[in-house]
Amino acid sequence: MMRSIIAASLSALALGSVAHAQDTSYTLGAGYERFSGDGVDLDSVVFRGRYDFNQYFGVEGQANIGIGDDSVTVLGTPVDVSLDYAVGVFGVVRAFSNENGNVFLRAGYTDSQVDASVPGYTVSADSDAWAYGVGGEYLFDGRNGVRFDYTKFDYDGGDADVFGVSYVRRFGG
Template structure:
């Protein structure tokens, strides 16, 4: 399934890039993300790189590094839970709403690693899942901007995570 999705994505990207060889923006961004994963909260530093093949279509990769975990009560025991990292790849559709502003929707796949510790024992677990979200960007001088986004990940092991982010964005390219 994933191989088929990756092959279809690669073919779409190749066709799109040939059709719009003169268009393109490369983006770098960094900021803060708050993650609510089944009532366990995490804070993370978000780093992102993306490429827009056209004004309306692009891809992006994202990495979140956990900086603050949560403590939850399991019976009479407190368990410290941390997100080590989350890595994601997305296909992005954009809708320009003003000269320097756009709304976007994205869909992709995420893999994440978590740690839980209690009573001197630590347990680690990894999980993967499909992710989708929406957001907006505003570029105050054409190349420097701010981004707000909301993303949901539905993990394969049954859990869900909602992420809320704010980031600085730097755009490089032809627009």
């Protein structure tokens, strides 16, 4: 009798795990993001991966690599500013979600490195920030799509508004 109960329990657990696994998915993407703050606009390429626990909750990580630089004038001297990298991890809540797209909120923590240089001298600054934002994805065929998002990086010394557009590819459920 006890073996039958254990076998039935394990079978129910296995079937529940399979059903849960079909609800999960992950998404990979790459695109462009622009950091704007304190009079500086910095362009970057972003690579992102997201794991969805279910239709409404997930976690994502991203890495930005700076491309190009911007120039600002400080005390009459032109200073070139560039983004080396930014990495972050975010919790994602999708308020609306179906097989063709979703609208999401996200919040997380990031670390960034920025360089500022004048001829003959370069300074690097490593800053971490809490970040939060909103966005949406539209999947053309249920697997491939486009993502638009806005994220506010809240650094100790100031803020950056980050706007992005990316290609996304969904795998799994």
